[in-house]
Amino acid sequence: QLQLQESGPGLVRPSETLSLTCTVSGDSITRTNYYWGWIRQPPGKGLEWIGSISYSGITYSGSTHYNPSLKSRGTVSVDTSKNQFSLRLSSVTAADTAVYYCALEKYDGSGILPPFDLWGQGTLVSVSS
Amino acid sequence: SYILTQPPSVSVAPGKTARFTCGGDNIETKSVHWYQQKPGQAPVLVIHHDSDRPSGIPERFSGSNSGNTATLTISRVEAGDEADYYCQVWHAISDHRVFGGGTKLTVL
Numbered sequence: 001q002l003q004l005q006e007s008g009p010g011l012v013r014p015s016e017t018l019s020l021t022c023t024v025s026g027d028s029i030t031r032t033n034y035y036w037g038w039i040r041q042p043p044g045k046g047l048e049w050i051g052s053i054s055y056s057g058i059t060y061s062g063s064t065h066y067n068p069s070l071k072s073r074g075t076v077s078v079d080t081s082k083n084q085f086s087l088r089l090s091s092v093t094a095a096d097t098a099v100y101y102c103a104l105e106k107y108d109g110s111g112i113l114p115p116f117d118l119w120g121q122g123t124l125v126s127v128s129s
Numbered sequence: 130s131y132i133l134t135q136p137p138s139v140s141v142a143p144g145k146t147a148r149f150t151c152g153g154d155n156i157e158t159k160s161v162h163w164y165q166q167k168p169g170q171a172p173v174l175v176i177h178h179d180s181d182r183p184s185g186i187p188e189r190f191s192g193s194n195s196g197n198t199a200t201l202t203i204s205r206v207e208a209g210d211e212a213d214y215y216c217q218v219w220h221a222i223s224d225h226r227v228f229g230g231g232t233k234l235t236v237l
Contacts (some may be wrong), residue, residue: 112219
């Protein structure tokens with residue numbers, strides 16, 4: 001069945017770029033009704049949506065949306081050849097220390113965005129020198 | 130940006146009913162989703178589109194949405210329900226997803 005698995009460094013230095021990958025297994029990342037997203041959770045705090053990407057049927061370009069609180073530091077992209085999607089977060093600080101989850105929204109064409117009904121297990125990223 | 134407000138904690142005795150509120154401006158016009166998160170685990174969807182239950186979620190879990198408040202209700206609370214509960218909506222104007230701050234359920 002469809003599964004998501006995050007991977008990436010557990011430690012990133014301040015001011016550098018955090019890079020994480022989510023590997024999708026059990027289905028194609030090019031399904032047009034799927035929205036792939038990243039959510040994070042700082043230790044002891046709540047969930048924060050980072051950004052999402054969807055496939056237009058032709059390409060993934062121009063189909064991303066981000067939380068404005070990131071101040072344009074985040075980029076979500078897809079590698080269709082590897083069936084993976086990724087997150088890059090630039091100029092990180094200690095405030096970016098969190099468990100990062102990748103997740104899936106399966107759009108049904110109703111005009112209302114569905115919930116995140118599939119999540120990866122999460123990966124802890126610490127920002128420290 | 131759209132803001133969802135949840136009380137930080139709710140306490141209830143086993144067998145009683147727990148209610149979690151999620152406040153937002155005219156939230157009744159949005160579709161509200163609820164997640165349960167136990168320590169060290171990823172969130173699990175327990176209610177979607179205000180009041181629909183995913184398969185495998187007990188009937189004890191129900192949801193409603195009216196005015197400026199959406200509510201998740203857990204009937205006949207069990208010790209295993211102890212967790213954090215988050216509401217979430219899609220803010221269509223900006224195409225952004227928004228989470229509430231979460232409510233911690235303590236089963237007394």
